[in-house]
Amino acid sequence: MIRTLVLSAVLVLGVASPAAAQPAASFAEPARPKQSELEVSYLADEGYAAAVVLRCDPAGGPHPKKGKACKALAKAHGDPDKIKPTGAMCTMEYSPITATVKGQWHGKKVDWSKTYGNRCEMERATSDLMLF
Numbered sequence: 465m466i467r468t469l470v471l472s473a474v475l476v477l478g479v480a481s482p483a484a485a486q487p488a489a490s491f492a493e494p495a496r497p498k499q500s501e502l503e504v505s506y507l508a509d510e511g512y513a514a515a516v517v518l519r520c521d522p523a524g525g526p527h528p529k530k531g532k533a534c535k536a537l538a539k540a541h542g543d544p545d546k547i548k549p550t551g552a553m554c555t556m557e558y559s560p561i562t563a564t565v566k567g568q569w570h571g572k573k574v575d576w577s578k579t580y581g582n583r584c585e586m587e588r589a590t591s592d593l594m595l596f
Contacts, residue, residue, distance in 0.1 A: 500542070501525070502567035502574060504533075506586065506594060509560045516596045521570070532592035542569030544576050547591050554584035561586050563594055 504527065505515035517525040520534035527533055540546035544565050562579045563586050580586040587594050 500534075500537075500567070500569045502537075502565050502569065504563075504565050504593060504596070506561055506563045506583075508562075508583065514596060518593075528596050529592040533595075536591045536593055537569065542572060542574060544590055544593060545578070547589070547593060549589050550587075550591055552584065552588040554582065554588055557582050559583070563590060565593070 499522075500518075500520040502518045502520075503515060504518050505513065507513040516527045518527040518530055518533055519525040520530075520537065523530040523534045536547050537544070539548065544563070559582045560579055561583050562577060564577045566575050568574065578589075580589065
């Protein structure tokens, strides 16, 4: 009986205690964004093609402008359609080229493809992403 009373008193005091009501401070490291890895490629109707791997967070892979390409994608939240186009002037020649980006951006699947009238139009629309 005394053991039950003591246990009950400890439980009541423990619940009423302000220290018990506050959660413990967390000293865990802040969450880092998941690494992004994308295969960036293009295929021209004329028969030439190229592909390269782009890693971001941190920037890496064999893409020659990896830092600038990652920055452009970050500003567009990983959506190549939302990359701010450059101000380049392009000729009106018709030589179709299809750009493709596949992989993961911060844990989100990316499967994007778009056909442009020529290589200049593709590079203007995608900034540094397709400059390889």
